[in-house]
Amino acid sequence: xxxxxxxxxxxxxxxxxxxxxxxxxxxxxxxxxxxxxxxxxxxxxxxxxxxxxxxxxxxxxxxxxxxxxxxxxxxxxxxxxxxxxxxxxxxxxxxxxxxxxxxxxxxxxxxxxxxxxxxxxxxxxxxxxxxxxxxxxxxxxxxxxxxxxxxxxxxxxxxxxxxxxxxxxxxxxxxxxxxxxxxxxxxxxxxxxxxxxxxxxxxxxxxxxxxxxxxxxxxxxxxxxxxxxxxxxxxxxxxxxxxxxxxxxxxxxxxxxxxxxxxxxxxxxxxxxxxxxxxxxxxxxxxxxxxxxxxxxxxxxxxxxxxxxxxxxxxxxxxx
Numbered sequence: 001x002x003x004x005x006x007x008x009x010x011x012x013x014x015x016x017x018x019x020x021x022x023x024x025x026x027x028x029x030x031x032x033x034x035x036x037x038x039x040x041x042x043x044x045x046x047x048x049x050x051x052x053x054x055x056x057x058x059x060x061x062x063x064x065x066x067x068x069x070x071x072x073x074x075x076x077x078x079x080x081x082x083x084x085x086x087x088x089x090x091x092x093x094x095x096x097x098x099x100x101x102x103x104x105x106x107x108x109x110x111x112x113x114x115x116x117x118x119x120x121x122x123x124x125x126x127x128x129x130x131x132x133x134x135x136x137x138x139x140x141x142x143x144x145x146x147x148x149x150x151x152x153x154x155x156x157x158x159x160x161x162x163x164x165x166x167x168x169x170x171x172x173x174x175x176x177x178x179x180x181x182x183x184x185x186x187x188x189x190x191x192x193x194x195x196x197x198x199x200x201x202x203x204x205x206x207x208x209x210x211x212x213x214x215x216x217x218x219x220x221x222x223x224x225x226x227x228x229x230x231x232x233x234x235x236x237x238x239x240x241x242x243x244x245x246x247x248x249x250x251x252x253x254x255x256x257x258x259x260x261x262x263x264x265x266x267x268x269x270x271x272x273x274x275x276x277x278x279x280x281x282x283x284x285x286x287x288x289x290x291x292x293x294x295x296x297x298x299x300x301x302x303x304x305x306x307x308x309x310x311x312x313x314x315x316x317x318x319x320x
Contacts, residue, residue, distance in 0.1 A: 027087040034086060038079020042072045065130045066123040069147065111165070115150045118166035122147055128169055128176065133250045135175040136164065143250060157251055182246035183216065187227075188259045191235030193273035198236075200270060202226040205240050208266035212258050214248035235275040 046068045053064035122128045128144060134154065135141045140162060142154035152169065154162045168174075177184060192201055209215050209224040217223065222243060230237040240259060248255050267274060 023087060030086045031083045034079055034083035035076075038075055038082075041079075042075040045071055045075065065147070066126065069123055070120075073149075111167070112150060115166040118170040119147060119149055119152075122152075122166060122169060127179065128152070128174070129179075132179060133177040135177065136168070137173045141252070157253065177249055182249055183243060184249045185222075185241060185243045186252070186255065186259075188240040188242070188256060188263065189229075189237065190240070190260070190263050190267075191232060191237045191275060192267065193275040194234075194236060196236065196272055198228065201236075201238060201267075201272060204266040204270045204272060205238070205263055208262035209240060209242050209259065211262050214245045214255060214258070216243040216245050234277050 049064060049068050049071065128134065128147070130144050130147060132144045133141070134144060136154075140154070140156065142156040142160075142162060144152060145155050145161070146153040147166070151163045151165050154164055156162065190205075205226050206224055210217075215224060222241075224240065224242040227239045227241055228236060229239050240263065242259070244255060264274070
């Protein structure tokens with residue numbers, strides 16, 4: 001009993017003072033215990049909100065995530081204020097002290113405060129949500145994984161995590177590919193030799209588009225189309241204009257490669273020539289009598305590629 005009494009007496013020993021308030025070891029332990037309890041309560045509430053969101057499909061995952069983050073911040077803030085009050089510190093005096101310290105520290109933490117404010121704005125505005133596929137002004141593309149206090153984590157298609165300050169999403173230009181609608185249209189350019197039948201090109205390329213499993217054939221959107229867009233120097237330039245299914249929107253590089261693969265296969269199967277740049281050559285040579293002889297020639301066009309059986313797989317399409 002004497003040992004226990006000595007232990008309680010030790011908790012009442014003075015540690016330091018804040019103004020007229022004396023801080024003891026016991027007050028510090030109460031402060032830490034309340035903060036830990038607040039964190040545990042926050043985790044329990046977040047798990048309850050997540051379970052509620054899983055059972056109610058009417059709630060969007062992004063809304064559940066935003067509610068969880070805001071609830072976490074509020075519970076920690078309330079817990080911190082209660083912990084301060086438990087130490088015997090007058091909150092009004094603490095507010096004055098905190099504002100004075102904030103003025104001095106604020107100059108050194110401007111970026112942190114700016115990023116924190118931007119993160120709160122993103123959670124409220126819902127212009128950026130977890131699961132969105134975005135493209136930054138720097139050209140980086142990826143899926144939003146987390147929106148934290150200071151930064152947002154974006155995972156690229158190469159499974160690289162990029163930490164982006166929240167202020168960049170507020171002050172910079174960001175392209176959100178999946179903000180309102182997950183259907184997207186892409187244009188795949190290709191060229192064929194002059195003299196090729198346009199209808200044959202269209203039929204072959206549309207068949208190629210049908211072989212890519214991520215081509216959207218829903219009647220509510222436009223079907224795949226083939227546009228003649230330019231009379232080039234050595235080719236007729238076309239574009240395959242196609243709408244994508246939602247699951248393919250997040251993989252622009254692989255989608256482009258998948259369509260290019262099938263277009264090349266279709267053109268080869270139909271004997272359609274894919275041209276290359278051609279130039280006229282003027283060659284001057286000396287004859288034996290000293291006169292200049294001019295010979296005009298043209299580069300020879302190689303024969304079209306032999307028709308092979310269509311490859312068994314499209315690596316880019318499988319990667320999707």
